[in-house]
Amino acid sequence: MDVLLDNLDLFGPFFLRTIELFLISAVGSLVFGTILAMLRVSPVPVFRAIGTAYVTIVRNTPLTLVFAFFVFAYPLLDIVRIDYFTAAVVSLTVYTSAFICEVVRSGINTVPVGQAEAARALGLTFGQILGQVVLPQSLRSVVPPLISTLIALLKNSTIAGGFSVAEAGAIRQYISERGDSQLVALLWVALGFIILVAVLSFVQRSLEKRWSVAR
């Protein structure tokens, strides 16, 4: 308890930073991942190829490498200077989007083809079919894997601690220099994450209940 109370000035702001990092990247990857999924199911072969290439490359690259790229290599290109928090958000979003894309795509596959065909018969465009008929149904059926991916994102955000973002992943190093027990500190960090994941699990359960599709 002492380790937590003596270092509340660390745990408080650092966990807030983690939550901030998570929320922004989560929204970013949900949007970008859905766009990618739309690319992957679009009737245009070039779009499909772009989507597939992105997912294949990014999903196979370790997240630390993505971080290293945006923090150490990207600035050398001298395009737009970004601060380290933005770099962390971009890295997490780029990486998580590939996973979200596949989750959303698997959801799209659960919607019977007849639905899209019926919509097309009514004269809806591709965008309308996807946006009004297929995607709403598919998102409902992928709530659990979607939340799992977001939980992974939450935990992955600790990598930012090594790249100049003062978030929960950096707490251990601060504690080590202050001379308090690192093991106890790590247990408190773990507890913090358990609480955050519990919140996400609760969201998952309530969404599942509300959105369950009767088939």
Next chain:
Amino acid sequence: MRIRTLAAGLLAGGLLLTACGKEGTPAAPGGDTSGANTAALPTYTVAQNVDLAGSPVFAKIKSAGTVTVGVKDDQPGLGQKDPTTGQFQGFDIEIARMVAAGLGIAPDKIKFTTVDSAAREQAIANGQVDYYVGTYTITDKRKNLVSFAGPYFQAGQDLLVRADDTSITGPETLKGKKVCSATGSTPIQRVRDQGLTEPGNIVEFQKYSQCVDKLLTKEVDAVTTDDAILKGYAAQDKANLKVVGKPFSQEPYGIGLNKDDKVLRTKIDDLLQASLDDGTWQKIYDATLGQSGATATKPTIQRY
């Protein structure tokens, strides 16, 4: 047909991936320390018939015939491992060799082990290392866990800046400048606590070498930590880097030892005192950290 497309796709993906990997991995710094003007390192005479009654660590060293020394391997000028030869070099390494010689251990019987800052206390308590020489600041809190011989070096927090930068002359000129140090390290916590620069200008990476990279690419304006560490980087790249030279804290480096081994501590204190008196210490400094052009004040041994 399908299999062929898949194979081609995988191959293309693989090629792209390897390219990505190369991009993300920073190149190892050159670190050419074999300059022609290197002052010669002193040689140490191995003491004969050393006996320290009542020192469990020394008994272990003597029965094994070898000594295991904990060091750092990524600090130029202090403790650095040459990636090609696997040899360790630097000020801390020489101090460790000098102490080993004083304990009657021949140079080829010294085993250097890299121990990270966060694992030091544990490595000493577990007996993984017999003693530890690696920019280990003596503090009262740490004295509860290990004991310290020395200090063998008096360091202080300082600033490393680009050689052509005249705007930073000390800690009070840091306002509005980007300052980098190792994640959670005491120096960066001091910068934050004393408000030397705005919180938004504080940059933290895992390793000091990453900060030095960022300093050279002008993404940060100063790297802060103990002057000993900074002098090592300045000595490596004299054309582009300099140490400001106004230390603003006291960081006495000690040799970390088993908490209960007072006999060995006293012996190492004696060895350090002798090297300070006969000029060996100065020779070690001149051949290592002294290459940066900065001078050092001799430490005063604290016996407790």
